[in-house]
Amino acid sequence: MPNLPPRNCVFCFLARVFREFKAALLCLVALTLTTSVGAQAQTTTRPKRLATVADSIRMTRWADHGYFVGGAPGPVGLFSPDHAHFLVLVKRGDLEHNSNVYSLLLFTTKNAFNHPRPRVLARMSSTSNRDGISAVKWASDNESITFLGETPGEGSQVYRLNIKSDRLERLTRHPTPIVAYDVSDDGSTIIYDAGPPATKILETQATKRNGIIVTTQYPSDLLLSDSNALAKATESYKELFVRRGNEPASRVSIRDFLLPGLPLSISPDGRYAAFAVSLAQVPQSWSDYKDRLLHPYLTARLRPGIPFNVQQYVLVNTQTLKVTPLIDAPMSWHNTGCLWATNSRSIVLSGIYLPLVGADPMERTARRQQAFVAEVEIPSKQITVVTDRNLRVVRWDREGEELILAQEAGGNGADQERYKRSRNGWTQSTEAARDPGTAQGPEVSLDEDLNNPPQVFVRDLKTKQKRLLIDLDPQFREIDLAQEQSVTWRASDGHSVTGGLYLPPDFHEGVRYPLVIQTHGFDPSRFSFDGPFSSVFAAQPLAAAGFVVLQIGSSADPADDRKALNTSDEAPRQMAAYEGAIDYLDSRGLIDRNRVGIVGFSRTVYHVSYALTHSRYTFAAAILADGFDAGYLNSLFWWNAQDYSSVNGGPSFGSALSFWLENSPGFQLDKVSAAVRLEYYSSIAPLDAWQFFAGLSNLGKPVDFVWLPFGTHLLVKPWERYTSLQGTVDWFNFWLKGQENPSATDKTQNKRWEQLRENTSRDSTP
Numbered sequence: 001m002p003n004l005p006p007r008n009c010v011f012c013f014l015a016r017v018f019r020e021f022k023a024a025l026l027c028l029v030a031l032t033l034t035t036s037v038g039a040q041a042q043t044t045t046r047p048k049r050l051a052t053v054a055d056s057i058r059m060t061r062w063a064d065h066g067y068f069v070g071g072a073p074g075p076v077g078l079f080s081p082d083h084a085h086f087l088v089l090v091k092r093g094d095l096e097h098n099s100n101v102y103s104l105l106l107f108t109t110k111n112a113f114n115h116p117r118p119r120v121l122a123r124m125s126s127t128s129n130r131d132g133i134s135a136v137k138w139a140s141d142n143e144s145i146t147f148l149g150e151t152p153g154e155g156s157q158v159y160r161l162n163i164k165s166d167r168l169e170r171l172t173r174h175p176t177p178i179v180a181y182d183v184s185d186d187g188s189t190i191i192y193d194a195g196p197p198a199t200k201i202l203e204t205q206a207t208k209r210n211g212i213i214v215t216t217q218y219p220s221d222l223l224l225s226d227s228n229a230l231a232k233a234t235e236s237y238k239e240l241f242v243r244r245g246n247e248p249a250s251r252v253s254i255r256d257f258l259l260p261g262l263p264l265s266i267s268p269d270g271r272y273a274a275f276a277v278s279l280a281q282v283p284q285s286w287s288d289y290k291d292r293l294l295h296p297y298l299t300a301r302l303r304p305g306i307p308f309n310v311q312q313y314v315l316v317n318t319q320t321l322k323v324t325p326l327i328d329a330p331m332s333w334h335n336t337g338c339l340w341a342t343n344s345r346s347i348v349l350s351g352i353y354l355p356l357v358g359a360d361p362m363e364r365t366a367r368r369q370q371a372f373v374a375e376v377e378i379p380s381k382q383i384t385v386v387t388d389r390n391l392r393v394v395r396w397d398r399e400g401e402e403l404i405l406a407q408e409a410g411g412n413g414a415d416q417e418r419y420k421r422s423r424n425g426w427t428q429s430t431e432a433a434r435d436p437g438t439a440q441g442p443e444v445s446l447d448e449d450l451n452n453p454p455q456v457f458v459r460d461l462k463t464k465q466k467r468l469l470i471d472l473d474p475q476f477r478e479i480d481l482a483q484e485q486s487v488t489w490r491a492s493d494g495h496s497v498t499g500g501l502y503l504p505p506d507f508h509e510g511v512r513y514p515l516v517i518q519t520h521g522f523d524p525s526r527f528s529f530d531g532p533f534s535s536v537f538a539a540q541p542l543a544a545a546g547f548v549v550l551q552i553g554s555s556a557d558p559a560d561d562r563k564a565l566n567t568s569d570e571a572p573r574q575m576a577a578y579e580g581a582i583d584y585l586d587s588r589g590l591i592d593r594n595r596v597g598i599v600g601f602s603r604t605v606y607h608v609s610y611a612l613t614h615s616r617y618t619f620a621a622a623i624l625a626d627g628f629d630a631g632y633l634n635s636l637f638w639w640n641a642q643d644y645s646s647v648n649g650g651p652s653f654g655s656a657l658s659f660w661l662e663n664s665p666g667f668q669l670d671k672v673s674a675a676v677r678l679e680y681y682s683s684i685a686p687l688d689a690w691q692f693f694a695g696l697s698n699l700g701k702p703v704d705f706v707w708l709p710f711g712t713h714l715l716v717k718p719w720e721r722y723t724s725l726q727g728t729v730d731w732f733n734f735w736l737k738g739q740e741n742p743s744a745t746d747k748t749q750n751k752r753w754e755q756l757r758e759n760t761s762r763d764s765t766p
Contacts, residue, residue, distance in 0.1 A: 049479060050479070050544035050545075052541055052544070054722070055540075056529045057725075058094075060092040060472040060473055061454070062076060062472070064089070069714060070521065070523070076456060077444025077458075080142045085106055088444065091103070091132065093718040100127075100132055100718070103122075106118060106119040106121045107119075109441045112441075113467050116458075118470075121145075130148075130177060132150045134147065134148045144160055146161075148180075154170075156178050157171070160187065171190060172243070176195040177194060184266055184267070184269060185268040185269070189245075189266065191242050191266050193258055193275075196237070201221075220683065220687055256314075257279075257307040265339075266340075269344040274314070275316070281304075289353055289368055290368045291332070293565060297640075310331075311330065312327070312331060313331060327353075327354070327355065327374075327376060331352055331353070332353065334351055335391060339393045339394075341396070342396060346376060346377045348374070350373045350392045350393040351371050351392065352371055353372070354367045366388065370388060370390070372386070373386040373391055373405060385426070391405035392407075397418070404416050405419060417429075442458045443460075449526075449527065451481070453527045454527055455470065456468075456470040480544075482544065484500045487500070488556070491579065492575075492576040493573065496556040498522060498554065499550055499551050499581065500550070501550055501551075502540070502542075503543065503590070512591055513547060513590060514548070514736040515550065515590075516596075516597045516598070516599065517599065519578075519598070520601050520603070521553060522553030523553075530725065533714055534715050535711075535724055536599055542728070545733055555577075566643060568659070570607070571663075575615050595737075596619050597735065601627055603628055606629055609624060609629055612672050612674055621674050621731060623676075623728060624678050624689070625724070626679065626711075632667070634691065648663050648664055649663065666692065675701075675704075677703075677704045677731045678705045679706045683709050685707050685709070700760075702759070708724070723746075
């Protein structure tokens with residue numbers, strides 16, 4: 001679910017050949033391949049060293065976008081249609097050159113268990129916020145692949161690569177970067193969306209003569225104006241294009257808003273494509289849908305020209321370019337996905353509501369309450385329900401006659417279910433779902449847990465033989481990593497909470513350590529060097545610096561958390577989890593409760609800022625990074641601001657204003673006792689943090705504000721990630737341990753913070 005308004009980012013390129021050559025050598029070293037699970041590195045007498053922020057940035061990672069954002073990942077091994085080959089895409093950060101190096105590795109299936117050595121098909125470095133290589137797809141000829149790739153001076157474009165001849169061909173030459181695409185099975189039709197060209201606002205004759213009429217612009221649009229270098233290169237709203245054969249690409253006219261990250265999928269025959277839009281106008285009849293989270297957006301009243309936070313699937317005929325709704329109903333915010341049938345005659349959608357018009361009373365009641373998985377015939381748009389369960393579409397199986405669906409939090413093994421198609425519709429099968437390619441080849445998986453970094457394995461499901469395919473980070477054997485353990489505690493309001501606890505590598509019983517609480521989720525099945533996301537979190541480096549780190553997860557029943565979301569109970573419930581964690585760790589003798597720091601990111605900026613202003617517990621230091629603050633000022637900056645009203649009991653005027661004054665953290669800044677670091681990204685960031693920054697500054701409280709104008713919400717570029725993560729370590733070292741970083745890249749940092757501390761001490765003197 002979108003928690004924040006759309007954000008802009010800026011891109012640049014690495015153009016020097018010697019840098020690419022050096023990156024290639026480093027990547028080959030990083031991708032050490034072994035031949036068995038039991039293969040071990042040679043023992044060394046050198047003592048292990050402690051983890052650093054640089055280690056996090058230089059990690060080699062599986063380069064899957066869903067995995068990166070903490071959502072549903074795609075297949076680790078991407079098999080060719082004949083299963084003779086498979087691809088694995090990996091990436092690593094090059095801190096020296098501020099780039100991310102992507103490597104597309106090709107394996108021969110028959111040699112997967114016999115000393116496999118990958119062939120590097122392509123290697124691209126990105127110094128932008130886009131992936132160097134992404135959206136890799138096999139062609140039906142088993143010899144060609146297409147992908148989005150970054151090249152110096154051209155942005156992200158669609159490429160085709162022949163694995164036999166190594167011939168690389170650029171298929172698009174769009175003047176702005178392409179952010180998503182799909183291609184028909186024969187490769188003749190491509191659909192893609194890209195950023196619009198930059199336009200001037202101030203330096204025009206019309207503006208000089210008539211001024212600017214303010215209608216639906218955001219304040220950031222007006223303030224940035226012609227600052228193309230920051231904002232205009234990557235507008236939030238995209239344009240859609242279709243290219244057929246050798247014809248020039250044609251723009252598709254859309255009345256709604258095309259945002260990055262929404263589904264885009266072309267039929268195998270290239271005749272149609274389905275994609276999702278954010279609506280410019282919500283049909284009045286949709287107000288009958290009763291999803292608690294979605295309903296406020298369905299009934300919102302916005303000025304014309306402002307996108308609603310409501311998405312819908314639409315269909316475009318790639319020959320006529322005509323766009324029509326695919327289903328007269330909204331998309332859910334959970335388990336969304338689409339998958340074309342192999343014959344192109346239908347498409348299966350998950351996380352979709354069904355039309356209310358024409359449904360009988362009992363069916364209408366069900367459709368108002370829940371989302372479905374449904375098959376839609378093309379072009380008739382006749383709907384057949386697959387299931388009313390909360391599942392996500394994964395793939396077709398058995399020649400397109402069976403569907404594999406996954407549970408909300410799953411996607412592998414037992415979390416998957418099989419549905420069969422028959423003349424009478426769809427029925428669930430008791431047969432276990434198979435992984436893709438297992439009938440003709442092995443399974444390729446990413447194996448990891450709390451204390452074992454990810455590694456790529458290959459497994460034969462018949463013989464159960466399993467081998468290590470890629471040891472992504474053999475250098476971790478040289479690092480004394482903090483051991484993470486799953487813990488459960490009672491929140492101060494009584495509900496049960498889970499999380500991940502990191503103890504310092506040199507932990508000693510009886511010593512009470514400073515505590516840093518990291519928020520926004522915990523997955524016990526994943527190895528987390530930093531935390532759940534790439535911005536601000538730094539769990540292992542913090543533990544190495546002598547902190548106990550607690551990664552806050554969800555309630556024992558996550559559904560209880562969802563019930564409180566977007567209500568006045570949301571922040572108090574999360575605050576209770578933080579308070580209970582402090583009591584729990586204090587009772588175990590692990591922490592000094594007078595030295596507690598806390599990190600909020602994205603949605604949990606609101607939770608943490610609420611705790612700083614409303615909790616009876618003391619926090620010595622805090623970081624609020626790039627998030628929703630439920631504040632009065634931001635509620636005026638963003639036209640589509642339902643979340644602000646929902647958590648504060650109504651709009652910020654009239655009878656609800658008294659609740660705002662009591663509840664919204666921005667009106668309670670006099671209660672803050674923590675030293676607060678604000679860290680915001682993108683060109684519009686200063687506006688987002690201004691109420692907190694100006695308020696705390698005017699109150700004489702210690703507040704630091706770091707703006708990364710070229711960053712995205714999930715930081716990508718190595719220098720920005722280093723500034724963020726090392727800043728986290730340095731901030732808590734300074735305020736919780738009284739230590740400075742003598743080698744800080746920001747040479748003003750220590751002096752600036754010393755001044756904050758002096759001012760605080762002076763103000764607190766009787």
